[in-house]
């Protein structure tokens with residue numbers, strides 16, 4: 570009764586605090602907010618534009634297109650908070666926007682974070698969330714949340730494998746009997762793919778492009794595996810020799826070449842995880858395979874590339890950008906059952 574009253578007065582929140590996107594789900598209601606993890610500032614002042622409202626979608630539109638007096642900043646890099654103060658402001662804005670009311674109470678919050686973050690980086694998440702208005706804060710590993718969100722039978726005595734490819738990190742885990750058996754993480758994800766495209770365009774086309782253009786190219790033409798019909802597109806940038814704007818035609822084969830390095834690093838993380846696993850569980854993987862989650866899973870042909878290289882079946886979760894958020898929300902609904910899986914900052918996880 571008391572629990573229901575509390576839930577009505579102040580519903581708890583599940584947050585996927587990502588390098589690229591932040592998703593907030595409300596207990597009993599589902600996903601309430603899904604916005605880029607970006608804030609726009611007056612240069613030099615650290616004041617968020619629009620009286621603190623230039624956050625998320627609005628701020629992302631400004632990335633790379635701002636006049637000199639304005640900068641658009643991401644408070645997280647490679648899955649960890651790099652700007653504590655801005656992360657707190659961003660979280661406060663998102664929590665406030667997602668909840669219709671607060672009634673003065675502080676919600677309990679479950680936050681998904683990369684498995685590889687250090688105790689200091691974890692403390693930064695606890696502090697940011699608390700200062701942004703959260704009450705009790707619990708952290709869950711992204712890979713575990715991804716497994717739960719993808720509906721894998723992680724409580725069964727068999728291996729379930731997930732690879733979550735976000736903007737800043739890729740998390741790989743093999744789970745069984747409700748716990749993680751082996752997990753590995755690399756600080757390489759979609760952002761590194763964008764940077765690889767920027768570098769490729771500079772080296773092979775003498776064309777300077779921004780990371781936003783590179784991300785657009787990756788989504789339009791990028792692939793990890795040969796396509797039935799290869800694609801061609803136009804890209805605009807600045808000629809690195811003459812310093813004048815120029816267009817170039819790029820093919821999906823060329824972009825595959827550009828993406829080879831970061832994709833191989835993610836693949837190696839998957840291979841290493843399988844190698845560290847007991848033979849019985851590896852045998853399960855031959856049947857159950859691996860699920861790809863996170864926005865990076867949307868790269869064309871990634872499931873074929875991974876499946877061919879790893880020798881196991883690979884599938885993409887149905888809504889990979891939201892798998893971690895869904896899993897975190899499920900944990901929130903069953904806080905008692907999953908409490909052992911959380912880090913509450915007191916070391917009893």
Ligand SMILES: Nc1ncnc2c1ncn2[C@@H]1O[C@H](COP(=O)(O)OP(=O)(O)OP(=O)(O)O)[C@@H](O)[C@H]1O
Nearest residue numbers: 587588589590735736737738759863864865867868
């Ligand atoms: N169609 C697509 N093709 C390739 N990449 C995509 C596509 N859609 C989104 N992405 C990439 O997915 C990444 C964002 O994914 P996601 O929102 O899961 O990351 P995140 O949770 O914010 O990051 P992290 O978990 O690393 O902190 C971006 O790098 C984006 O470019």
